[in-house]
Amino acid sequence: MKFSKSFLLASVVSTALLSTSAFAAGVHPETGEKLADDQTFTYRILDEHSSFDPQVNEDVSGSEISRNLFEGLYSQDNLGNLVPGVALSHTVSDDRKTYTFKLRDDAKWSDGKPVTAGDFVFAWRRLSSPELASPYQWYAELMSVENADAIVKGEMKPEELGIKALDDHTLEVRLTKPLPYFAAMTTHSSTFPSPSWAIEAHGEAWTKPENIVSNGAYKLVKHVPQETAIMERNTHYWDNASTIIDKVETLVINDENIALTRYLAGETDRTEIPAGQFPRLSKEYPDQAVVFPRLCSYYYTFNLSDSGPEEFKDVRVRKALAYAIDRRVITEGVMQGGQFPAYTFTPAVTAGFEVPNVDFAGWSQKERDAKAKELLAAAGYTKDNPLEFDMVYNTSEGHKKIAIAMSQMWKQKLGVKVNMSNMEWKTFLNERGNQNFELARGAWCGDYNEASTFLDLMDSESGYNDGKFANAEVDQLLSDAKSMTAPQANYTRIEEIMATEMPIIPIYHYTNVYMMNAQLKNWPIKNAEQNWYAKNLYKVAK
Template sequence: MTYLKRLLLSLVVLVLAVGCSPAKEDTEQVLRIAKDNDVSSLDTNVATDGLSFEVIKTFTEGLMEYDAEGNIVPGVALDYEVSADGTVYTFNLRDDAKWSNGDPVTAADFVFSWRRLVDPALATEYSYMAEGIMIKNATAVIKGEKPLTDLGVAALDETTFQVTLDAAVPYFIQLMTFPVFHPLNEAFVTAKGDAYAKSADALISNGPWVVTEWTEGTKIRVEKNDTYWNADAIKLDAIEFLIIKDYQTAALQFENGEVDMAKISADLVDRYKDEDFFETKKLGYTWYVAPNQLVAELQNENLRLALATSFDKSFITDSILHDGSNVADYIVPIGLATGPDGKDFRDGAETFLSFDAAKALEYWNAAKAELGVDTLTLELLVDDAADTKAVSEFLQTEWQTNLPGLTVTIQVQPKKNRLQLMRDGTYQLGLTRWGPDYADPFTYLGDLFQTGVNYNYGRFSDAEYDALVQSTAPGGSLSTDAAARWVALHEAEAVLLEQAGILPTWQSGEAMLVNPDVSGYEFHVVGQPSYRNVVKK
């Protein structure tokens, strides 16, 4: 039965059941979205994963936001000025921006949030971003060497927020859209204490919707926030994020009209690919295997190279995922950023670690000789989502087939647990992903793989790599030479991948079922999906 026929049948049943007096829920615009993983946190300063940020963006708003075309436009800030040397940003805030409890959104709310982000007592993972965008004294504050009040942020008055940087940062304004830099209502957060952001009633909104229901592992519901300054432009009365890890179940609920948007797995694509409600979209996430170099064997470069080149990535994208994903022989994704030459970073760039079973065997034999072993057992850590489990089983088969003597076991964990194990370094091989926080290669090369950074799960460390990346960072020797900086970023990617510091696998696409009555949803390579312009007929 086609989607239209199912919809017409549902409408007939509805009319027979309720006659001419529809209930309130039948007239509300409620968007229901199936998600295959749960959020890790709804605390703007603490969250680390894509779904958490996606939900947070529904109920909070930053200084700046993305529009439907991916342009940066005013959010809480009406406008801003930048000093001649690019180190002082002064934001003029809307005087009609309010919290859901009626309090005005003020410059002090941004000061409180940004100080909380770098507070060593909270020790947030994303505190590194305050350092990365060169906020004055951020590093010293994070280390506990200076007080929070020394951070380079100030409320000049209720509606004027000023940020002082140690050096000009070309992508600073892009990051003003990112949730960790959103405001927090100090009185509310303080009153909730340790309970803040742990439940629906322990959250407050300055965005289009407000969280009204949160059942961990099951459902998050946000409802329209009438105090939002632009509430008249928001058409959806509510959004429900439904945690449905099984894609077959999500698809069935879509067919039954219980879900409006659902990601599906490769085994379902052929069933739906000719339907008008089937879509694929390109994402900015790059998936890769992070070999943990705290494990002695994985410090061996030939072993890492053997693992990186011994599996067929095109089989993963075309047969397992089947969702528009691309083979990734790189870490910086297609479509992320345009260089000074007007070309995408990937245009004309090198590729690395392509599938080559014969070469992989040479690396493997060299690794065995260097390690003094004939056999080796490694464990691969993955999420419990259906697609990642399927990929892990394929990797296991490819590695054990193409690298004789290698045994690979698989440990499946909920995403939250998997991330914690990787942070702690208590794993061997980990299948993970990264989505860009801003449109610059530094969001991968600088934020992920420098020695000692938070998200360098595999503990990759290379002096040449660090020097190249640091030269391209804000304040670095190449930071103001756009052409030379671009060359150095390409060189840094080469240093990382030529020694298989990570094993790039695929750049995400996504196959989705979308209710044809839903329009106006936005997906960007950079940033979170937006539902601000969604209309549901």
């Protein structure tokens, strides 16, 4: 995504001009559709999110909630293009290293206080601060914000971060190097503003419904851990008059089949379709079963740290396990939701990315199986000395089915014995993040639409490099790519190194496979990042 020196977004927004009289008449002001009387959007999530705090959250479901509770500098439209959030526009210096954002003067917090540039300064300093120890602390480094590296390492104070409020409605950000996609990175929830007064008054308890202050289209009114979170419209939101959905409810339902049953009973408006059931449901409910590509990768990661098993230090073992996986059996036999077999980490749907032709992707599965047997035997693992290891995934029927399929392939083709176990989400994140595993499920959804959002996980210093893969050439290629206008050659080389070293096993690239209430309209199915905002949705009458 390229930007001119002055990137003006204010003219893009038309929703603020919507007629409130049209709402009163019960019709959509642009489409003329008759609106449902009840404008509540209820959707299912698999696990309790990690946090309501935008600088602490580290999962997809939490980010969805953050985008409804908070608003950053920029948001996205239904195609994934940038549109104004708190920022109306920005300018870039001639050396492309200083961004100056002009903020709207009508943005307010849910307690009525104005949203200022200082709220972003406070939030970004929190993000980089060792004191908070955010799981997304590394994102400040990734954005190349001046001094972020030293602050994260504890060598400089957060106050020295390259961000400054020139006045209440002008924010300056200084980068260490030009970053062509920097503005797009500000749609990520970790960059959203935070209310210093609420945090100082309540500490970690500031995100409780009775304490939280947010600046997005909604405010949190109820939270029952492991059950539900309920948000209602923030009447102080600058575009509240154009919002149609009044209430957003999340329901934590760990079992996909129970979630489907509750959806069919009318309890939710959206739920994921269980593995293998899309063909049937698309025939029975053609107006509700939907599928579309998603900017996400499903993979397994080897623990290559000192705490990892000695067996996985041998690249021949890692390659053998990766080659023996028949990805089409998983996508077409287990998942059956249009997922794409993956031989690289970065999905083809990534903007500006050309998937490289890594060697094993072009082989037949028979050829991959033969090579897997050869490599494992060369590594010393035979029928008399079988390879055995532990494999962990977070609790989900779909993850379990995939793990079983993989373990059976390894057993039948290679004589490998796998000990499978599952963990509750937060426990799983903690154990994987602390390298308390041998082989662990992984999934990554892009924080922004550029290949580095995936490949940066392979940087030896990345906070989400859970397997602790380290390669000096990869680190250098990633660093150089950040200031390139055409980094494809670097990305191709990184994927080639990954195919050679096999620090992870790519399994498939995602699609979203949903049951969606036919009354729910304007879902951004063409936005590969799936950054959706409830304020843009609406429900029509039956």
